[in-house]
Amino acid sequence: MPLEMPAHPPTGVPQTLGSRDHGSSLEHHKHPTRLLFKTRLLLLVIVIFGPLGNVMLGKGMKRIGTETSWAIGDLVHTLVRILSSGYIWLGVASLLTFFVAYLLVLTWADYSYVQPASAISYAVVALLSYFLLGEIISPLRLAGIAVICLGVFVVGRTQTHTAERKPH
Numbered sequence: 001m002p003l004e005m006p007a008h009p010p011t012g013v014p015q016t017l018g019s020r021d022h023g024s025s026l027e028h029h030k031h032p033t034r035l036l037f038k039t040r041l042l043l044l045v046i047v048i049f050g051p052l053g054n055v056m057l058g059k060g061m062k063r064i065g066t067e068t069s070w071a072i073g074d075l076v077h078t079l080v081r082i083l084s085s086g087y088i089w090l091g092v093a094s095l096l097t098f099f100v101a102y103l104l105v106l107t108w109a110d111y112s113y114v115q116p117a118s119a120i121s122y123a124v125v126a127l128l129s130y131f132l133l134g135e136i137i138s139p140l141r142l143a144g145i146a147v148i149c150l151g152v153f154v155v156g157r158t159q160t161h162t163a164e165r166k167p168h
Helices: 025-030 032-064 072-083 086-105 111-118 121-133 139-156
Strands: none
Touching: 032 072, 032 086, 032 111, 032 121, 086 111, 111 139, 121 139
16 A cells, blocks of 8 residues: 655654654654754764674774684684674673664654664764874875765754545
């Protein structure tokens, strides 16, 4: 069954959020400012904890080193080192936090808004890579990240069109 696209978002709903009929939409219509705050807060969690988790995993794995042997004993030893790394566990915890926030925000916000808005995490990755991993970020890479951030700014200013679900 095709979904119809409304011409404008429902009255009282912020432009960056859509309206879906899945239980809590009445609350969303009554408190659009609170919903916008929750969306921005969860996007902040997504933008910080996704890159932090990946950088922590990277740092942990670099400390463990390259595995050159595929012998079972060597692989088990590497696995034990991985599971005993604090950086790995910080990375896993950060990525779990990211994942929960991502799932929650997708229950009410448009994916076409969330995904581009969370792309600002590319800038966070560059900062964390520089400060935590000691990586050198080239001017060309910085320019590319700036273009991505500009795109995020543009998408954040656009009006969303969300398909409302019709009762079955």
